[in-house]
Amino acid sequence: MIIVENLSKSFTLHTLGGKQIRACRDISFRVPPGGFLGLSGPSGVGKSTVLKCIYRTYLASSGTIRFNSTACGWVDLAALPDRAVIDIRDREMGYVSQFLKVIPRVSALEVVMEPILSRNSVSRDTARQRAVDLLERLRISSHLFDAYPATFSGGEQQRVNIARAVSWKPRLLLLDEPTASLDQNSIGVVLEILRELRDEGTTMIGIFHDTTLLTSVADSVCHIDNFDALVKSRISDDFVKSSQARRANPEE
Numbered sequence: 001m002i003i004v005e006n007l008s009k010s011f012t013l014h015t016l017g018g019k020q021i022r023a024c025r026d027i028s029f030r031v032p033p034g035g036f037l038g039l040s041g042p043s044g045v046g047k048s049t050v051l052k053c054i055y056r057t058y059l060a061s062s063g064t065i066r067f068n069s070t071a072c073g074w075v076d077l078a079a080l081p082d083r084a085v086i087d088i089r090d091r092e093m094g095y096v097s098q099f100l101k102v103i104p105r106v107s108a109l110e111v112v113m114e115p116i117l118s119r120n121s122v123s124r125d126t127a128r129q130r131a132v133d134l135l136e137r138l139r140i141s142s143h144l145f146d147a148y149p150a151t152f153s154g155g156e157q158q159r160v161n162i163a164r165a166v167s168w169k170p171r172l173l174l175l176d177e178p179t180a181s182l183d184q185n186s187i188g189v190v191l192e193i194l195r196e197l198r199d200e201g202t203t204m205i206g207i208f209h210d211t212t213l214l215t216s217v218a219d220s221v222c223h224i225d226n227f228d229a230l231v232k233s234r235i236s237d238d239f240v241k242s243s244q245a246r247r248a249n250p251e252e
């Protein structure tokens with residue numbers, strides 16, 4: 001589904017005389033369709049950068065990010081023109097960051113319904129029902145459905161954010177610490193929703209603030225430390241071996 005090879009990203013800080021910051025270096029992994037890869041490693045090692053390069057918030061400095069899209073088949077997200085990336089994002093890729101990008105004067109229910117209506121061909125009633133179910137499961141009290149999320153607590157905003165990202169069942173879902181400000185009960189519900197989504201075929205790449213959480217949902221983990229990426233997999237040893245072999249023989 002997605003094959004990342006030798007992905008690196010650097011930034012030039014013009015305000016500091018052109019100083020170079022290496023945000024991530026030589027990251028390689030692959031995620032099969034329906035797989036769930038966790039990214040782990042110390043703070044600042046480049047985990048969020050990897051997700052942003054895949055979503056193309058950042059343009060990779062080198063390396064390839066091959067993605068098997070429905071619309072165009074295999075494409076390299078590190079080299080694809082912006083227009084095509086936006087198209088793929090709209091149809092197939094979801095991204096949950098730690099914070100909700102609040103849309104002014106749009107109610108919580110509408111925030112969750114909007115991607116369902118624009119991406120899935122369902123009636124307004126079906127979209128509304130799906131949104132209500134998700135918000136209820138995520139314990140957003142019904143009197144907040146018509147309210148604007150701008151005034152919600154951090155945890156409430158994060159739950160609306162998750163509901164919005166999963167509501168339309170993207171083919172690839174990128175998760176950057178989606179449960180960072182949630183209590184244990186809410187974390188449990190989020191994990192349950194992610195497992196269901198996965199059972200329905202969504203491929204996921206996620207960063208979690210807690211290793212126990214990460215290993216409870218991910219079936220393989222790419223650990224980045226000192227800029228070395230080590231992929232461990234519980235899916236099959238072949239996956240790990242092929243990943244290591246690819247790194248040893250990058251030409252293949």
Ligand SMILES: Nc1ncnc2c1ncn2[C@@H]1O[C@H](COP(=O)(O)OP(=O)(O)OP(=O)(O)O)[C@@H](O)[C@H]1O
Nearest residue numbers: 011021022023024042043044045046047048049050
């Ligand atoms: N837009 C940017 N401009 C300059 N430097 C950046 C930018 N984005 C990321 N970096 C740098 O790249 C490095 C990696 O950042 P990143 O956010 O990917 O780390 P992380 O592993 O997600 O850390 P954390 O676990 O704390 O979230 C950091 O040193 C950061 O300062």
Ligand SMILES: [Mg+2]
Nearest residue numbers: 047048049176
């Ligand atoms: Mg991060």
